[in-house]
Amino acid sequence: MPHNSARAIDMSLHLHSQTDPRRHEQDGPLIITGGDGVHVRDDAGNRYIEGMAGLWTASLGFNDKRLADAASAQFAKLANYHTFNHRSNEPCIDLIEQLAALSPLSPCRIFLANSGSEANDSMVKLAWYYQAARGKPHKRRIISRNGAFHGSTVMGAALSGLPHMHRSFGMNTDDILYAAKPHFYREGQDGESEEDFTSRLIEELEAMILAAGPETIAAMIAEPVMGAGGVIVPPQGYFPRLRRLLDKYDILLLADEVVCGFGRTGNWFGCQTFDVVPDMFSVAKGLSSGYMPIAAVVMTDAVYQAVADEAHGNGVFGHGFTYSGHPVACAVAAEALRIYLEIDVVGRARTLGSHMLAALSSALADHPMVGEIRGVGLLAGIELVADRRTKQSFPPQMRIGAQVERACRQRGIIIRNMGDVLALCPPYIIEPDQVDELVRALVLAIDDTRESLAF
Numbered sequence: 001m002p003h004n005s006a007r008a009i010d011m012s013l014h015l016h017s018q019t020d021p022r023r024h025e026q027d028g029p030l031i032i033t034g035g036d037g038v039h040v041r042d043d044a045g046n047r048y049i050e051g052m053a054g055l056w057t058a059s060l061g062f063n064d065k066r067l068a069d070a071a072s073a074q075f076a077k078l079a080n081y082h083t084f085n086h087r088s089n090e091p092c093i094d095l096i097e098q099l100a101a102l103s104p105l106s107p108c109r110i111f112l113a114n115s116g117s118e119a120n121d122s123m124v125k126l127a128w129y130y131q132a133a134r135g136k137p138h139k140r141r142i143i144s145r146n147g148a149f150h151g152s153t154v155m156g157a158a159l160s161g162l163p164h165m166h167r168s169f170g171m172n173t174d175d176i177l178y179a180a181k182p183h184f185y186r187e188g189q190d191g192e193s194e195e196d197f198t199s200r201l202i203e204e205l206e207a208m209i210l211a212a213g214p215e216t217i218a219a220m221i222a223e224p225v226m227g228a229g230g231v232i233v234p235p236q237g238y239f240p241r242l243r244r245l246l247d248k249y250d251i252l253l254l255a256d257e258v259v260c261g262f263g264r265t266g267n268w269f270g271c272q273t274f275d276v277v278p279d280m281f282s283v284a285k286g287l288s289s290g291y292m293p294i295a296a297v298v299m300t301d302a303v304y305q306a307v308a309d310e311a312h313g314n315g316v317f318g319h320g321f322t323y324s325g326h327p328v329a330c331a332v333a334a335e336a337l338r339i340y341l342e343i344d345v346v347g348r349a350r351t352l353g354s355h356m357l358a359a360l361s362s363a364l365a366d367h368p369m370v371g372e373i374r375g376v377g378l379l380a381g382i383e384l385v386a387d388r389r390t391k392q393s394f395p396p397q398m399r400i401g402a403q404v405e406r407a408c409r410q411r412g413i414i415i416r417n418m419g420d421v422l423a424l425c426p427p428y429i430i431e432p433d434q435v436d437e438l439v440r441a442l443v444l445a446i447d448d449t450r451e452s453l454a455f
């Protein structure tokens with residue numbers, strides 16, 4: 001390999017996100033050079049169906065012309081402006097008007113940010129501000145859950161209930177309480193029904209709240225479906241009961257809709273699928289189909305009114321980012337939301353999602369390496385196991401999920417493995433025959449891996 005090749009430069013200069021650096025120095029990057037619809041191409045000319053929409057983002061695939069035109073028109077008209085000190089811009093206003101119309105919180109207020117992590121950090125700061133405004137400044141703690149992923153900023157990582165997000169960082173998690181992961185397949189006890197499992201989770205959470213003292217807890221944050229934690233669909237009745245419990249102890253509910261927002265679970269927002277109304281929710285990723293870095297926090301009027309009074313007393317709301325409400329990012333997001341309505345992403349997620357789950361079930365339900373197939377809307381997780389009967393996992397050092405992921409690429413598809421859970425989250429523009437192709441290649445890749453293990 002020439003030392004100045006793109007590959008060599010990446011291997012010698014780039015510290016990648018969520019990557020083993022030493023492995024990267026050996027293996028190098030997958031360099032993606034182009035996209036068309038649901039496909040991407042690498043620098044060796046291989047073409048893949050992108051079964052993960054990138055990083056749960058590219059709802060409209062990888063080269064939507066209308067989004068490109070929206071960006072280019074806005075670049076030509078006004079490429080940069082900010083929203084500090086009462087400044088606004090037209091695309092920003094267009095976007096918040098559309099987002100408010102879709103929001104399950106009505107009336108609502110919207111704060112704009114640039115990433116899911118920033119949006120989640122902002123929700124926590126808003127929760128603290130709100131509690132202080134109500135004369136409850138001691139309500140500081142935040143409840144999160146084991147298995148959660150809420151981002152990589154200091155607060156986002158602290159909220160994340162994944163050990164690798166904390167290890168060696170010396171994270172201060174003193175004010176975070178981690179509730180159980182709501183995964184019936186793994187956490188349910190012998191003989192326990194799904195409803196009983198929900199009851200136990202809620203009872204355990206109540207005990208945790210009482211032990212910590214409800215007067216010390218500001219909010220709980222939760223993804224409607226846990227994404228990076230392994231596509232965990234909550235058990236029956238979980239969120240409505242969670243909401244009632246939090247209300248009882250005057251604790252806010254913050255929904256992290258960064259993955260679930262904009263149709264993914266078969267409704268505009270995941271909280272609608274699971275029948276719960278949060279006090280605030282964060283969105284990012286799908287907001288612009290992942291084409292521009294943009295995120296938002298949508299909050300109830302009650303939260304806003306308390307925050308606004310407090311900020312007025314302080315003379316300013318002391319929070320915000322240079323690129324909050326960036327005109328180009330907003331123009332692209334506003335156009336994405338228009339397209340979502342036009343192509344009915346919610347309807348597409350429902351029909352394509354049931355097609356995908358049915359195809360997965362018919363091909364893999366009895367597969368010796370598959371323990372659970374789970375999902376909702378156009379989102380699925382497949383958990384690989386060494387023994388279906390005992391649910392025994394493979395030893396982590398075998399890196400089975402990573403082997404399947406590699407085999408998938410050899411079969412012309414891209415998926416994501418989180419340990420031994422394989423995730424599928426394709427763009428909404430995927431067609432049923434492409435779903436079939438995706439599932440077929442996935443099954444072959446699992447079989448390739450099984451053969452290489454010779455069992």
Ligand SMILES: Cc1ncc(COP(=O)(O)O)c(C=O)c1O
Pocket residue numbers: 055114115116117118120149150151152223227228256257258259284285
């Ligand atoms: C549920 C969830 N919340 C928050 C984030 C963080 O978003 P970002 O990487 O844009 O900061 C992610 C990213 O994958 C996510 O999946």
